[in-house]
Amino acid sequence: MSVPADEPGNPAHAIFERFLRAGECREVLGCFVELCQQLGLQGSGLQLYHGLKAALNYWNAKALWSKLDKKAGHKDYDQGTACAGTKCLVVGAGPCGLRAAIELALLGARVVLLEKRDSFSRNNVLHLWPFTIHDLRALGAKKFYGRFCTGTLDHISIRQLQLILLKVALLLGVEVHINVRFEGLVPPTGKAGGWQAVLQPSSSPLTHYEFDVLISAGGGKFVPEGFKRKETRGKLAIGITTNFINRHSRAEVEVAEISGVARIYNQKFFQNLYNKTGIDLENIVYYKDDTHYFVMTAKKQSLLKKGVILQDKADIESLLSPDNVNWDALLSYAKEAANFSTNYCLPELEFALNHRDLPDVDMFDFTCMTRSENAALVWEHNGSRLLLGLVGDCLVEPFWPLGTGVARGFLAAFDAAWMVRRWAAGTPPLEVLAERESIYQRLSQTSPDNTNKNISQYSIDPATRYPNINLQAIKASQVKDLYLVGTVEVDHKRKSDNRLSTAAPGDVYEELLSWCQASTAGYPGVAVSNFTTSWTSGLALCALIHHFRPDLVDLDSVDPQNAIRTHQMMLDIAEQELGIQPVLSSAEMATMAEPDRLGLITYLSQFYEVFRTSSEVEVSKKPLSPRGTRGAILFLSKLQKSRNLTHKRAQDSAQKDTEAKRSRRDTELDTGLDGDTPDSAHELPQTTVMDPGQPVRERTGENSDACYFCGCRVYILERASAEGRFFHRGCFQCRRCGATLRLGDYAFDEEEGHFYCSLHYPNPPSVDLPQDEASALPDGDADAAAHPPSEAGSPHVSPMERAPSPPQPTPAAPQPGEEPGEVEDTADAGDMEEQELLAQPGRDVREEEVPRAEPQGTAEEGEESGGRRKIILTPLEKLSLSTLNLTSEAEPEPPLKPARLRPQAAPEALPALGQGQGAWKQKEGKTDMEKGRWYKLECPDKQSSQSFQDVLYPHLAHEEPA
Numbered sequence: 038m039s040v041p042a043d044e045p046g047n048p049a050h051a052i053f054e055r056f057l058r059a060g061e062c063r064e065v066l067g068c069f070v071e072l073c074q075q076l077g078l079q080g081s082g083l084q085l086y087h088g089l090k091a092a093l094n095y096w097n098a099k100a101l102w103s104k105l106d107k108k109a110g111h112k113d114y115d116q117g118t119a120c121a122g123t124k125c126l127v128v129g130a131g132p133c134g135l136r137a138a139i140e141l142a143l144l145g146a147r148v149v150l151l152e153k154r155d156s157f158s159r160n161n162v163l164h165l166w167p168f169t170i171h172d173l174r175a176l177g178a179k180k181f182y183g184r185f186c187t188g189t190l191d192h193i194s195i196r197q198l199q200l201i202l203l204k205v206a207l208l209l210g211v212e213v214h215i216n217v218r219f220e221g222l223v224p225p226t227g228k229a230g231g232w233q234a235v236l237q238p239s240s241s242p243l244t245h246y247e248f249d250v251l252i253s254a255g256g257g258k259f260v261p262e263g264f265k266r267k268e269t270r271g272k273l274a275i276g277i278t279t280n281f282i283n284r285h286s287r288a289e290v291e292v293a294e295i296s297g298v299a300r301i302y303n304q305k306f307f308q309n310l311y312n313k314t315g316i317d318l319e320n321i322v323y324y325k326d327d328t329h330y331f332v333m334t335a336k337k338q339s340l341l342k343k344g345v346i347l348q349d350k351a352d353i354e355s356l357l358s359p360d361n362v363n364w365d366a367l368l369s370y371a372k373e374a375a376n377f378s379t380n381y382c383l384p385e386l387e388f389a390l391n392h393r394d395l396p397d398v399d400m401f402d403f404t405c406m407t408r409s410e411n412a413a414l415v416w417e418h419n420g421s422r423l424l425l426g427l428v429g430d431c432l433v434e435p436f437w438p439l440g441t442g443v444a445r446g447f448l449a450a451f452d453a454a455w456m457v458r459r460w461a462a463g464t465p466p467l468e469v470l471a472e473r474e475s476i477y478q479r480l481s482q483t484s485p486d487n488t489n490k491n492i493s494q495y496s497i498d499p500a501t502r503y504p505n506i507n508l509q510a511i512k513a514s515q516v517k518d519l520y521l522v523g524t525v526e527v528d529h530k531r532k533s534d535n536r537l538s539t540a541a542p543g544d545v546y547e548e549l550l551s552w553c554q555a556s557t558a559g560y561p562g563v564a565v566s567n568f569t570t571s572w573t574s575g576l577a578l579c580a581l582i583h584h585f586r587p588d589l590v591d592l593d594s595v596d597p598q599n600a601i602r603t604h605q606m607m608l609d610i611a612e613q614e615l616g617i618q619p620v621l622s623s624a625e626m627a628t629m630a631e632p633d634r635l636g637l638i639t640y641l642s643q644f645y646e647v648f649r650t651s652s653e654v655e656v657s658k659k660p661l662s663p664r665g666t667r668g669a670i671l672f673l674s675k676l677q678k679s680r681n682l683t684h685k686r687a688q689d690s691a692q693k694d695t696e697a698k699r700s701r702r703d704t705e706l707d708t709g710l711d712g713d714t715p716d717s718a719h720e721l722p723q724t725t726v727m728d729p730g731q732p733v734r735e736r737t738g739e740n741s742d743a744c745y746f747c748g749c750r751v752y753i754l755e756r757a758s759a760e761g762r763f764f765h766r767g768c769f770q771c772r773r774c775g776a777t778l779r780l781g782d783y784a785f786d787e788e789e790g791h792f793y794c795s796l797h798y799p800n801p802p803s804v805d806l807p808q809d810e811a812s813a814l815p816d817g818d819a820d821a822a823a824h825p826p827s828e829a830g831s832p833h834v835s836p837m838e839r840a841p842s843p844p845q846p847t848p849a850a851p852q853p854g855e856e857p858g859e860v861e862d863t864a865d866a867g868d869m870e871e872q873e874l875l876a877q878p879g880r881d882v883r884e885e886e887v888p889r890a891e892p893q894g895t896a897e898e899g900e901e902s903g904g905r906r907k908i909i910l911t912p913l914e915k916l917s918l919s920t921l922n923l924t925s926e927a928e929p930e931p932p933l934k935p936a937r938l939r940p941q942a943a944p945e946a947l948p949a950l951g952q953g954q955g956a957w958k959q960k961e962g963k964t965d966m967e968k969g970r971w972y973k974l975e976c977p978d979k980q981s982s983q984s985f986q987d988v989l990y991p992h993l994a995h996e997e998p999a
Contacts, residue, residue, distance in 0.1 A: 048075060049092075049093060050093075050095045052068060052072045053093060053095060053097070053098060054097065055068050056072055056204065057180060057181055057204070059200070059204075061157070062156050062157045062200070062203065063155055063215075065200060065203055065207070066207075069204075072089075072093075073085075076089070076092040076093065077092075078092065081147060081148075081211070082146075082148075082209075083117045083210055084210065085210040086105070086208060086209050086210050097180075100177075101177045101180050104175060104176065104180075105205075105208065107175070108143065108176065109143050113144075113496050113497050114144055114145070115145075117144070117145040118145050119144045119458050119462070120141065120144035120145050120146040120457055120461040121146075121461075123145075123146040123250060123457065123461045124149075124246075124247065124248040124250070125138075125146050125149070125249075125251075125252060125457065126149050126234060126246070126250070126252070127141070127148060127151070127252045128150075128251070128252070128255045128259075129150075129152065129255040129256065130150055130154075130203065130213065130215075131195075131199065131254055131256065131429055131430075132195065132198050132199060132429075132446060132447075133254045134150065134254030134255075134429060135150070135199065135203060135205075136202060136428075136447050137252050137254060137450035137453050137454060138150050138206050138211045138252075139176070139202065139205055139211070140450060140454035140497055141250075142209040142210055144454060144458055144461075146250070146461070147212075148206075148211045148212065149212045150212065150213045150214065151214055151218075151219055152213070153215075153216065153217065153219075154215065154392075155215045155216050157199045157200060158196065158391055159194070159199075160280040160326075160328045160330065160389055160391075160397055161194065161280070161330060161332070162195075162324040162330040163195055163198065163442065164191065164192050164443075164444075165191050165444070166444040166485050167191075168488070168492040169443060169447055170186050171492045171495070172447065172495065173185065173186075173198075174186075176201070176202075176205050181200065181204050182201055185201075192324050194328070194330070196327070197327060214241070217236055217237070217238070217243065219235075219259075220235040220236060220237055221234070221235040222235070222251070222262070222416075222423070224416070224418040225421040226419070228419050228420050230247070230419070230421065231247030231248065231249065231421055232248060232418075232421060233247055234246070234248075234251075248423075249421075249422065249423060249424065250424045250425075250426070250460065251425045251426070252425075252426050252427075252428060252457075253425070254427075254428045254429040254431065256429065256430050257407060259431055260427070261427075263416065263521055264411060264414065264425075264427065266408070266409055267407065267408050267409070267410055268405055268406070268407050269405065269408075270405050270635070270638075270639040271635075271639070272404070272635050273337060273353070273402075273404055273635050274334055275335050275337060276400070276401050277331075277333050277334075277335055277370070277374075277398070277400050277401075278330070278332045278399050279330075279332075279371040279372075279398045279399075280328040281383070281386045281388060281389060282329075282387045282389050283325060283326070283327060286384070288383075289329070289383060289384070292325070292379050292382045292383055294323055294324055295322055295323035295379075296322065298321055298378075299319065299750070300318070300319050300750075301750045310378075313377065314374070314377055315343055316335070316374050316377070317335070317336040317338065317339035318333050318335055318339075318374065319335075320334050321333040321374065321378050323375070323379065328397075329383060331371065331374070331375045331378070335370075337349070343370055344363050344366040345366045345400075346361060346362060346363075347361050347362070347363060352546055353402045353404055356402075357400060362400065367398060367400060368398055371398050406434045406436060408481070409427050409433070411474060411477070411516075411519055412427055412432060412449070412452070412453075412473050412474060412476075412477040412480075413425060413427070413453075413470055413473045413519070414519040414520070415470060415520045416522075417522050418522070424456070424460050424469070426456055426457070426473070427453075428449040428450045429446045429449065429450075430442075430446075432449050432480075433445060433480065433481060444483075445483060448480060448483060448502065449480060451497045451502065452476050452477070452497075454497045455497040456472070458497065459472065465513070467514075470513075470516040471509070471511045471512055471515065471516050472508050472509070472511075474511045474515075474516055474519075475507060475509065475510040475511045476503070476506065476508070478510060478511070479506060487504070488502055488504070489502055489503070489504050549638065549641060549645060550568070552645060553565050553577070553581065553641060554566075556580070556581050556584045556648075557584065560576070560583075560584075560592075562574070562597060563576050563577050563580045565577050568634050568637050568641070569634050573626070573627055573628065574600050574603070575600045575603030575607060575626070575627065576597060576603070578604065578607045579595050580592075581641075582607060582610065582611065582615075585648040586614070586615075589614055590607075600627035601623045601627045602623075604623035604626045608623055608626075612758075616647075617640070617647065618643075618758060619640070619761070620636045620637070620639050620640040622761065622763065623761065743763075744763065744764045744768055745764040746768035746769070747765065747768050751764060751765050757769060759780055760785050760792075769792065770792075771792065771793050772792060772797075773793060773797040774796075774797055778794060782794075782795070783795075786798075786799065
């Protein structure tokens with residue numbers, strides 16, 4: 038039996054107990070060195086770990102050894118030989134850097150970790166996902182920190198998390214060096230040499246350490262050379278964090294935590310806070326750990342009113358600079374907010390001290406979030422390769438209100454370890470990079486809901502964590518630019534030479550303003566002097582786009598009196614022709630206020646990026662892309678994947694004329710023989726014909742701060758837009774089936790304002806089919822028509838109308854040899870027939886047969902032969918459609934019965950036809966540009982009638998929505 042730790046006969050046990058309880062970085066390192074000396078152990082890696090197990094036969098250590106043995110025995114580590122011989126350098130002893138170092142040590146690599154500080158002083162509390170709690174428990178976190186996630190707690194301070202991971206890393210043989218700063222890389226000088234690091238102090242023995250893998254976890258402000266950064270700007274957001282001493286008294290224990298309260302969910306609380314204290318917040322979080330931790334988002338006007346910010350300044354850096362902040366007022370602001378949010382139940386609030394022995398209160402800006410474009414790259418010099426990977430904030434800066442920082446940081450650490458394992462196994466470098474980038478694409482979308490539920494099976498293998506992940510989503514040929522040869526100096530702070538600098542926000546503001554002034558100079562009614570009132574009329578934005586792309590903007594058609602319409606037109610042009618997503622709605626831009634100024638700067642910066650590279654040379658005079666019926670395009674895309682058709686709204690004059698003809702024809706048909714207009718004619722919704730010269734609709738009621746679907750506030754980092762509506766990406770769902778929609782693959786109902794997937798759009802237009810496919814239609818459901826050919830490669834929409842025939846007592850007899858509804862050939866022998874679907878896909882509908890006269894074959898009469906529009910396909914498209922298998926092999930459909938012809942009833946008998954079982958009932962429907970009528974046969978003996986689309990396209994009937 039082992040000697041108890043308190044007996045003087047075995048000092049190693051007492052040292053180990055002090056190592057477990059150590060609460061400072063230096064103390065942990067000192068105890069570990071003392072323990073190794075006492076046991077006579079040297080070396081690093083798993084060899085040191087096995088030596089500790091053999092030498093320290095202590096009861097309190099055995100439970101820890103069993104946990105670490107179980108972890109190290111996972112198949113991914115190959116008993117610690119998967120990366121044997123690989124030498125790694127990890128920069129940064131934050132939670133993510135330490136977690137990556139632990140995984141590399143378990144793989145058998147030699148791991149050296151650098152940290153520029155000598156203390157862990159960050160009291161801020163991190164939210165933990167379930168898998169991170171399980172992962173830390175598997176590493177023995179409870180042995181080092183007894184209060185780890187007790188009860189329902191799901192958070193831990195950064196400082197305690199670092200201490201836990203540091204102790205585990207030391208036990209597994211990671212070499213940790215503090216007070217050493219990484220400055221850069223030194224390429225090998227000869228073929229026999231390896232990569233080294235430039236360190237401060239230069240006297241460090243690690244300056245001669247050669248390594249072949251570098252993992253950077255140095256934080257958001259440090260990124261190794263070769264990596265490019267992306268920056269996402271949002272509206273002004275000022276965060277305040279504060280920590281108070283936790284004495285763990287009974288009164289403090291009874292105070293409830295606040296896991297996260299946003300203004301939109303508890304407006305009364307925030308309104309009372311403002312009324313009583315003058316403090317105006319967007320949200321607040323309160324966690325109890327080693328300290329009482331509060332984090333909140335404060336409004337700028339509230340900080341100015343309370344005297345926290347002395348002067349309102351244009352750029353964020355100057356606004357929050359120390360000389361513009363009243364420190365005492367900030368302390369009072371944070372303390373007052375903490376007291377009110379806890380109902381004044383925390384006794385004697387006293388600020389905890391940071392590493393500078395000052396009250397632990399900080400005010401910061403998280404308006405801009407940055408992320409790396411790539412997760413890894415390879416450098417080769419003199420035949421020596423170096424694999425570089427990113428983890429933590431230098432890979433993706435977290436958005437703190439979402440609580441995703443440490444969870445995604447751990448996932449990135451696992452992904453980096455898997456990459457090193459593949460590298461050590463001899464996988465070609467380009468394949469390693471391609472797989473790493475494929476995994477990186479999933480990182481920003483991960484949440485507890487879309488990762489695998491069996492968290493006990495998580496490992497460094499991505500397949501255990503990400504469901505249905507495609508490790509070959511990115512091919513090796515796509516990452517050749519990530520394989521760098523030589524020692525080319527790369528400026529990792531800038532994406533391109535023409536990008537707006539991020540070093541000095543004041544200079545960026547002036548640079549962008551000067552560029553806008555130069556680009557809009559000379560335009561009448563335009564005088565740009567700021568980023569608020571100068572842009573409200575919309576003329577400045579018109580001038581800016583016209584200056585670089587005069588083919589997109591007709592200045593003569595711009596109405597200076599209708600600012601909202603002008604802005605909406607420019608927003609649509611920018612989104613569809615330039616790929617620039619809107620940041621503000623047209624109404625917000627027309628009533629530009631000071632809080633929206635940053636949003637406008639963000640929006641104009643995108644124009645700067647697009648236009649700066651293009652010199653003012655003659656541009657191709659391509660017209661605006663026509664925007665027609667979205668439903669037809671989406672339906673065609675289901676049948677023909679190779680064709681990408683953009684959304685279209687503008688209509689040509691021929692369609693306008695046809696609309697007028699259709700209205701006259703409907704009026705004549707509804708009037709009947711007796712000249713009386715049925716009541717149903719008045720009930721039909723009126724179709725609004727859009728003027729082709731004015732294709733832009735006004736949306737005056739939209740607000741970019743509120744989600745179009747749920748009404749909750751939507752922050753810019755989680756915002757998407759379509760049809761001028763702003764919403765959360767997760768709320769963008771089909772109204773009928775609830776399937777998540779993707780931008781560019783949806784249908785929109787202009788009249789109702791609803792979004793649908795392509796399978797459930799209520800009124801998609803008819804689509805032409807080749808002749809061999811039209812033969813599969815029920816009799817009476819196919820009709821032939823000849824049309825003049827349209828330009829190849831461009832979709833052409835032409836309306837088709839059917840001329841009404843006088844009522845007959847009996848249906849017209851078909852011609853000899855012709856079945857009812859037979860397709861008539863009016864084209865040349867070599868041409869494909871263009872057919873029309875007379876029933877709407879996705880609806881249980883069937884068109885009523887109407888006796889018709891003999892076709893004359895003229896285009897004029899063809900246009901008057903029906904109230905539906907047709908999409909004319911090119912020969913190549915028709916050939917593609919003709920090769921589709923329109924029959925179900927698994928379950929063949931029974932032969933279709935011919936449509937029954939109904940005798941034409943007298944006008945006075947029409948009301949009676951709507952009565953009884955199986956009666957034909959008139960329904961109202963519409964496409965997005967016109968509204969017609971169809972008939973539906975309702976069968977009382979069935980729960981639901983069979984869809985026409987299910988009959989014609991059985992292989993699409995049960996397809997999951999996109």
